[in-house]
Amino acid sequence: MKRRSYFVLSVLAFGYAFLYIPLVSVIIYSFNDSRLATVWGGFSTRWYGALLHNREVLDAAALSLEVAFSTATLATILGTMAGMALARFGRFRGRTLFSGMITSPLVMPEVITGLSLLLLYVSLQQLIGWPAQRGFTTITIAHTTFAMAYVTVVVQSRLAGMDESLEEAAMDLGGRPLRVVFDITLPLIAPAMIAGWLLAFTLSLDDLVIASFVSGPGGSTLPMVIFSKVRLGVTPDINALATIIIAIVSLGVLVAWWVSGRSRRRTP
Amino acid sequence: MAGRRDFWQRVAIALPYLWLLVFFLAPVAIILKISFADPIIAQPPFTPFFDDQGRPDPTIANYTFLLTDKLYVITYLKSVLMAAGATVLCLLLGFPMAYGIARAQARTRNVLLLLIVLPFWISFLLRVYAWIGLMNNYGVINNLLMWAGLINQPMQMLYTDFAIYIGLVYSYLPFMILPLYATLERMDLDLVDAAQDLGASPSQAFRDITWPLARPGVIAGSLLVFIPAMGEYVIPYLLGGPASLMIGRVLFDEFFVNHDWPLASAVAIVLLFLLVVPIALLQRSRTQEIEGEA
Numbered sequence: 063m064k065r066r067s068y069f070v071l072s073v074l075a076f077g078y079a080f081l082y083i084p085l086v087s088v089i090i091y092s093f094n095d096s097r098l099a100t101v102w103g104g105f106s107t108r109w110y111g112a113l114l115h116n117r118e119v120l121d122a123a124a125l126s127l128e129v130a131f132s133t134a135t136l137a138t139i140l141g142t143m144a145g146m147a148l149a150r151f152g153r154f155r156g157r158t159l160f161s162g163m164i165t166s167p168l169v170m171p172e173v174i175t176g177l178s179l180l181l182l183y184v185s186l187q188q189l190i191g192w193p194a195q196r197g198f199t200t201i202t203i204a205h206t207t208f209a210m211a212y213v214t215v216v217v218q219s220r221l222a223g224m225d226e227s228l229e230e231a232a233m234d235l236g237g238r239p240l241r242v243v244f245d246i247t248l249p250l251i252a253p254a255m256i257a258g259w260l261l262a263f264t265l266s267l268d269d270l271v272i273a274s275f276v277s278g279p280g281g282s283t284l285p286m287v288i289f290s291k292v293r294l295g296v297t298p299d300i301n302a303l304a305t306i307i308i309a310i311v312s313l314g315v316l317v318a319w320w321v322s323g324r325s326r327r328r329t330p
Numbered sequence: 331m332a333g334r335r336d337f338w339q340r341v342a343i344a345l346p347y348l349w350l351l352v353f354f355l356a357p358v359a360i361i362l363k364i365s366f367a368d369p370i371i372a373q374p375p376f377t378p379f380f381d382d383q384g385r386p387d388p389t390i391a392n393y394t395f396l397l398t399d400k401l402y403v404i405t406y407l408k409s410v411l412m413a414a415g416a417t418v419l420c421l422l423l424g425f426p427m428a429y430g431i432a433r434a435q436a437r438t439r440n441v442l443l444l445l446i447v448l449p450f451w452i453s454f455l456l457r458v459y460a461w462i463g464l465m466n467n468y469g470v471i472n473n474l475l476m477w478a479g480l481i482n483q484p485m486q487m488l489y490t491d492f493a494i495y496i497g498l499v500y501s502y503l504p505f506m507i508l509p510l511y512a513t514l515e516r517m518d519l520d521l522v523d524a525a526q527d528l529g530a531s532p533s534q535a536f537r538d539i540t541w542p543l544a545r546p547g548v549i550a551g552s553l554l555v556f557i558p559a560m561g562e563y564v565i566p567y568l569l570g571g572p573a574s575l576m577i578g579r580v581l582f583d584e585f586f587v588n589h590d591w592p593l594a595s596a597v598a599i600v601l602l603f604l605l606v607v608p609i610a611l612l613q614r615s616r617t618q619e620i621e622g623e624a
Contacts, residue, residue, distance in 0.1 A: 070433075073426035074442075080423075080500065081449060084460035087470050091463060101468075144346035151339055156347070163350040165616065169609045171561025173578045174598045177585060178357030181595070184374055185360055207353045210346065215616075240338045268454050271563050271582075285455050292459045292568065296466065304456040311451045319444060 085308055092301035109302035116299065118287055126267055126284040129198060133205040134263035138255055140206065141213025141262075145254075146247065148214070149221035150229075165215070167208040176275030179204045183276060197281030204276045205266040212265065213258035220254035221247075365392055365595035376592045392596035401575070402597075406604065409577040412491070413559035416498035420506040420555045421548065423499065428510035428547070429540075432517075443511070446504050458497050458568055465493055465569070489571035497565035502558065506551035513547030514540075546615060553612040557605055577601055 092110075096103025113119060144164055147154070154160075167175065183193055183200055193200050228250070232242045248255075270285035277283065282290075291297050366388035367376040381387040396402045431442045449457060464470045467484040475481045487493055517540070525535040541548075563578040570576070577597065585594035 067430075070426050070430040073423065074430040077423055077427040077503070078445060081445070081503065084457065084464055084500070085449075085452070087464055088456070088460045140346045140349055143342040147339075147343045147346070151343065154343060160343070160347055160350070162613075163354050164346070165613055166609075167354060169557050169605075169612055171558065171578065171601060171605070173561050173563055173581050174361070174602060175357075177581065177594060177598055178361045179353065181360045181364060181591070182353070182357040188374070203353060207349070210349070214346075239336045243338070264451055270455050271578075275585075285453065288453075288455055288459070289564075292455075292462065296459075296463045300456070300459065301463075304453070304460070307456060308452055312448065315444065315448055315451060319440075 088301050088304045089308065091296075092298070092305040094298065094301075097298060109298045110306075113299050113302050113306075118282075119284070119299075119303065122282050122284040122287040125198065125281065129201050129205060129273075129283065130263045130266040132198075132202045133209055133266040134259045136202070136206045137209035137213050137262040138259045141210040141258055142217050142248075142251070142255055144210065144214040145217030145221060145251075146243075149218045150226070150247075164211055167211040168215070170208070172269070172271040173275075175204070175208060176272040179207070179272070180275045196276060196278030200276045200278070201273050201281065201283065204272050205262075205269060208272070209262035209265050212261050213255075216258040216261065217251055217254045220251050224250060361595045361598055364592055365599050366390065367592045369590045369592050374591065375589055392593050393600070395593070396596055396600055402580075405575040405577050405580050406600070408575060409560055410604065412494060412498070412576060413556050413562075416495055416502065416559050417506075417552050417555045419495065419499045420503050421552060424503055424506035424510055424551065425544075425548075428507045428514050431507070432511055432514040433519075446507050446511075450504060454501060455564060458501060458564055461493070461497055461500065461569060462488060465496070488569060489574075491570065491574055493569035494566055494574055494576070497569045498555075498559050498562065501565065502555040505554040505558075509550040509554065510544060510547040513544050517543050546618075550612065550615050553608050553615070557608050557612065560605060561601060 093105050093107065094102055095106035095108065144160075148157075148161055148164070179200075180196075183196060186192055187194070229242055229246050232246050233239070237245070268285065269283075270289055273283045274286055274289075277286065288300060288303070291300055363379050364376055367379065368389055368391065369375055370377055377387070377389075379386060379388065427446075431439055431446070434442060462469075465487040466472065467486065467488070469488070471487065472481075472484040476484070521539050521543075522535050525539050526532065530538065561578040562576060563582050566574050566576040566579045567582075570579075578601075581594055581597045581601070584590050584597060
């Protein structure tokens with residue numbers, strides 16, 4: 063900064079405080095012994111223990127992780143295909159509709175995505191008897207539909223910023239298109255695919271609204287269980303759960319940051 | 331690679347294409363269809379699109395109801411106003427922040443950016459929930475203010491429109507900062523210096539140089555805040571009062587509480603209609619961004 067502006071510095075300080083004070087306060091109160099979430103009753107880790115014995119929360123967390131894993135994998139496969147089609151295959155029939163449909167789920171309000179997919183499931187059930195019940199499969203399909211849009215954008219912009227000459231050289235040397243894709247293109251876009259997978263995983267784990275629409279009885283994801291608890295106000299075990307999630311995420315992001323910093327330094 | 335289209339390329343196009351036709355386009359078409367039906371007590375709870383003789387039998391009753399019912403008109407207007415208000419607040423807070431980050435030393439800049447992105451990866455629901463503990467009548471903020479002697483009794487913050495604004499700005503601020511940062515970081519600082527050397531005041535330099543150059547970022551950031559804020563359900567539900575009507579919440583209740591599927595569908599279609607222009611603008615700026623990189 064050439065001229066240090068006190069205005070900019072103070073807004074920065076305020077902004078970061080605004081972003082982080084709620085998280086810090088949740089962490090502090092997760093160690094509060096009192097059941098009244100806003101009265102300090104001394105240090106305790108009992109809410110963490112309570113969480114470990116809460117079957118409802120554990121089952122929901124397991125379902126959420128299963129859905130997020132399947133979603134991320136499916137979305138990465140479909141999104142990579144779509145990203146390659148848009149960045150590399152030139153014109154094809156229906157390209158405009160295709161690229162429109164790919165990016166629309168990114169900006170569609172969640173309530174509309176959720177409602178429309180539920181109505182699709184209900185109609186399909188009447189027509190062909192599938193899906194007989196809603197849960198893991200219907201949530202995974204719904205999450206994949208919006209998560210693949212993010213993967214597509216990540217892969218597409220990676221390919222757009224990448225020289226086509228390597229792929230062309232391989233083709234000129236007689237490589238069959240599928241070989242070229244697996245030997246050249248995929249290794250080159252692997253970082254984008256990993257980033258897309260992680261993004262899809264997080265988005266799926268985070269979603270409440272769409273899952274609430276397309277899930278059925280017995281198929282509650284972790285956000286659905288959290289929501290049913292916090293709609294009644296502050297609950298101490300959710301503070302503990304939030305603290306665990308904040309810790310895992312911060313650790314993961316720090317490790318990723320450290321690893322990428324090291325590899326950047328090694329290959330300047 | 332264009333021109334030669336082999337079997338596997340067809341597969342790579344066809345699979346995601348089919349997926350989107352079935353799970354994106356068809357559902358939207360179905361909402362549109364059901365929005366022209368009447369609610370009935372049956373399974374499913376709406377009249378079929380075709381009558382007994384196989385003729386289409388649409389009704390526009392849901393739409394005329396939405397556009398004439400005072401409650402719905404007010405809810406739509408209020409959603410637009412609140413989303414726009416949150417967008418302006420995000421811009422006021424986000425612009426100086428993005429500017430400060432873009433102008434920081436490379437090392438500091440990376441840490442500051444990391445701290446903006448970090449909340450993205452933490453559950454949105456839990457971050458909104460954190461504000462309940464802060465804004466409660468007996469929450470952290472009220473306790474602090476009373477302890478400091480600034481107020482004698484708790485201020486009602488939670489379950490007000492104020493709380494919704496806080497929640498919206500808090501949740502969507504990173505969406506504003508990141509595109510703003512991207513444009514401000516690319517900006518040539520010499521231009522501002524040159525303008526000031528030639529006698530422009532800082533505010534003139536801002537108005538004539540920084541702001542016009544940052545415009546693509548301002549537009550993208552504002553749309554990224556406005557569009558999801560319009561359909562927001564969690565924030566008005568958890569932080570707003572029972573009377574704080576935003577359209578996302580009304581749609582949810584119309585469907586799950588009143589079981590009026592046709593009306594809920596019509597609410598969705600009208601919401602989509604209101605968002606067509608902002609969404610089209612965002613799509614355009616996104617395509618420009620991707621094609622600009624190539």
